[in-house]
Amino acid sequence: MNQIPLTLGEKIGFKKQPRGFSTRAIHAGQDPNQWKSHAVIPPIVTSTTFAQDGPNEHSGYQYSRYKNATRNSLEQCLAALDNAKYAVAFSAGVSTLTAILTTFESGDGVITSRGFYAGNFKILDAFSKLGVKVKYIDFTDSKNLKQALDDSTKMVWLESPMNPSMTVLDIQLLSEIVHKNSKAFLVVDNTFLTPYFQRPLELGADVVAYSISKFIGGHSDIIGGSISTNNKEFYDKISAYQIMIGVVNSPFDSYLINRSLKTLSVRMEKHFENSYAVAKFLESHEKIEKVNHPALESHKEFEVAKKQSYGHSGIFTFFIKNGTLEQSKTFLKALKVVICGESLGGVETLASYPWLMTHGYLKDEEKIKAGVTPNLIRISIGLEDVRDLIDDIENALKSI
Numbered sequence: 001m002n003q004i005p006l007t008l009g010e011k012i013g014f015k016k017q018p019r020g021f022s023t024r025a026i027h028a029g030q031d032p033n034q035w036k037s038h039a040v041i042p043p044i045v046t047s048t049t050f051a052q053d054g055p056n057e058h059s060g061y062q063y064s065r066y067k068n069a070t071r072n073s074l075e076q077c078l079a080a081l082d083n084a085k086y087a088v089a090f091s092a093g094v095s096t097l098t099a100i101l102t103t104f105e106s107g108d109g110v111i112t113s114r115g116f117y118a119g120n121f122k123i124l125d126a127f128s129k130l131g132v133k134v135k136y137i138d139f140t141d142s143k144n145l146k147q148a149l150d151d152s153t154k155m156v157w158l159e160s161p162m163n164p165s166m167t168v169l170d171i172q173l174l175s176e177i178v179h180k181n182s183k184a185f186l187v188v189d190n191t192f193l194t195p196y197f198q199r200p201l202e203l204g205a206d207v208v209a210y211s212i213s214k215f216i217g218g219h220s221d222i223i224g225g226s227i228s229t230n231n232k233e234f235y236d237k238i239s240a241y242q243i244m245i246g247v248v249n250s251p252f253d254s255y256l257i258n259r260s261l262k263t264l265s266v267r268m269e270k271h272f273e274n275s276y277a278v279a280k281f282l283e284s285h286e287k288i289e290k291v292n293h294p295a296l297e298s299h300k301e302f303e304v305a306k307k308q309s310y311g312h313s314g315i316f317t318f319f320i321k322n323g324t325l326e327q328s329k330t331f332l333k334a335l336k337v338v339i340c341g342e343s344l345g346g347v348e349t350l351a352s353y354p355w356l357m358t359h360g361y362l363k364d365e366e367k368i369k370a371g372v373t374p375n376l377i378r379i380s381i382g383l384e385d386v387r388d389l390i391d392d393i394e395n396a397l398k399s400i
Helices: 008-012 021-027 069-081 094-102 119-128 142-148 171-181 232-245 251-261 264-283 302-308 325-334 364-369 386-397
Strands: 086-090 109-112 133-136 153-159 185-189 207-211 225-229 288-292 315-320 350-352 376-380
Touching (some): 008 264, 021 069, 021 264, 086 094, 094 119, 094 225, 094 232, 109 119, 142 171, 153 171, 171 185, 225 232, 264 288, 315 325, 325 376, 325 386
Parallel strands (some): 109 133, 153 185, 185 207
Antiparallel strands (some): 086 225, 207 225, 288 315, 350 376
């Protein structure tokens, strides 16, 4: 058998991807024999209700909010990709945090960071009014976590890489601190890397959360979220609240996500190859102050990223040298191939401006604390010809 070529991640020094991921992505939860038709692609089951032989005598399906065959197929596949026993799919990424917090009681504590996804702040602020205690800390110094943990701490919520700073946190180290010093569970938002490039459960996390709308969905046409875990008690509680709250994927969205998972590995490799090439170009450009891409040797946590990940995706940030708000806006408006827009992880390249977009509702001092400055650009590199992307970005930089 001929030797299989190394991936970009392996060439740079990231962890070697074990065999089987693509096979699970295509087949897990999708055995044709589970359907009478033997359909290779899971059917879209749109029925909201199912016939019963008698009162509470059913096939396992009663009402589609409780259980749906298309969604079940998706959840089995999502669990398999994280090497987890269980997965729960939601109607949106923010529903993952909301569902978890709904199981909390007044006085329960959460430790997280202001440097993470800004949309979570609104959810946490709402639950803090109901008695949930929220602490915001800097996770880059692990001592801060140890000091923040107390008897009330029920959950520690991480992102790595962080959004939008691209800071990489040592998940294994932080999970050891959490489990040694508290009874809290550790949740890692793994949206940026997907289970292809990082599997936090392998690093000691208790739960992994995703916005499926991003790289997992991959085509900018799905809103969804998911949680993976090996904890049966946690799974039972969250799946019960999933049903109770009604934040479930529609059958069609479940079908679309299943479709996207089949190409996840090849898409993520291409995202990585393209983003790495663009990041290297920007790093050498005279008008760029700094590039935050975890696969670059210049990244502060380069060694941590290599230790815990299998590579990187298409998302990174860069700073325009001495850039002002107006210069950043001029640059974004000058782009032709790259689209200025919200979100990330699609096949098309998207550039966003956190200062006015994702973090726009925060006060300026809060933005700065979150690592967001007027010269910061976040870019999600897609699957276009990388030469077209570099040419487009180079031309846009000439306008400032």
